[in-house]
Amino acid sequence: MDRSGAKGGCSDKCQFLVNSYKDLHYDVLNIARQEISMGYETLVALRDTAKASDYVCANLIDAKSGKPIFDPYVIKDYGNMRVGVLGLLRDADFPATTSLVDTNFMRVTSTMDAAAKYLGEMSRKADAVILLCELPSDDIDSLVKLHDNIDVIISTGALKSGETATLVGKKTRLLSPGSSGYNGHYAMLEFKPAWGDSVALTDFKDALLENYDAAGEWAQKLAAFESKSGTQPAVKSQGSTITPGGAPSTSPIVPQPGSADPGHEGHGHG
Numbered sequence: 001m002d003r004s005g006a007k008g009g010c011s012d013k014c015q016f017l018v019n020s021y022k023d024l025h026y027d028v029l030n031i032a033r034q035e036i037s038m039g040y041e042t043l044v045a046l047r048d049t050a051k052a053s054d055y056v057c058a059n060l061i062d063a064k065s066g067k068p069i070f071d072p073y074v075i076k077d078y079g080n081m082r083v084g085v086l087g088l089l090r091d092a093d094f095p096a097t098t099s100l101v102d103t104n105f106m107r108v109t110s111t112m113d114a115a116a117k118y119l120g121e122m123s124r125k126a127d128a129v130i131l132l133c134e135l136p137s138d139d140i141d142s143l144v145k146l147h148d149n150i151d152v153i154i155s156t157g158a159l160k161s162g163e164t165a166t167l168v169g170k171k172t173r174l175l176s177p178g179s180s181g182y183n184g185h186y187a188m189l190e191f192k193p194a195w196g197d198s199v200a201l202t203d204f205k206d207a208l209l210e211n212y213d214a215a216g217e218w219a220q221k222l223a224a225f226e227s228k229s230g231t232q233p234a235v236k237s238q239g240s241t242i243t244p245g246g247a248p249s250t251s252p253i254v255p256q257p258g259s260a261d262p263g264h265e266g267h268g269h270g
Helices: 012-020 040-049 111-125 137-146 217-229
Strands: 028-030 054-056 060-062 073-078 081-087 106-108 128-133 152-155 166-168 172-175 183-191 199-207
Touching: 012 040, 012 217, 028 081, 028 128, 054 073, 054 081, 073 111, 081 111, 081 183, 111 128, 111 137, 137 152, 137 166, 172 199
Parallel strands: 028 054, 081 128, 128 152, 152 172
Antiparallel strands: 060 106, 073 081, 166 172, 183 199
């Protein structure tokens, strides 16, 4: 996300990204550290103007109302599968002396308390539970020991490389692009009522790339935006395409915010 709108709403770049998420299959996105740094007014503007995608964060609290600024979680209905998606911030990333949070307007409460408050409720409403977050592996291990009802965790804080999906506890699958953000996963969740509470996950790995040819509507919109904003267009490689599980071989990019979709799984970074 672009931070230049921090004093009063989304900048043009921020709004362009927000508007692109629906067509890029980002159904749900977590608010994370980078978004917090944009400031309260920008976050409220993001929440109130981004209607196509849902934003979640269970432990970012409005200091005046005492209520979450964003929905703690959402339940998405995908035909015969209902998916619950919870967003969490890591409270340890926001110590009392931090300047990242203007405590006159918002505060970050306990990660574990928020998880305990909402995960059981979500399990009763959904066939599968997904957590979007920025938690290191030790925190995730502790969380899963207390809550074994999480099917998938997508976290930018976990793992050093993020090259493979990891099983945590008895059933929780952990997906991560790693600390560098250069690796990503495409995961497919499948649910059939006949399986009872069973959810199947098929995992693919892609490199996240910067330079590629991708003709189409959003390539044209990006070119128009770059021309309007004066941004230098990226240098395209020759003939590369992106397909699930078969990434092109060029240089990596900084990943987009975390998302949840039964066909396209992103990660927890915002």
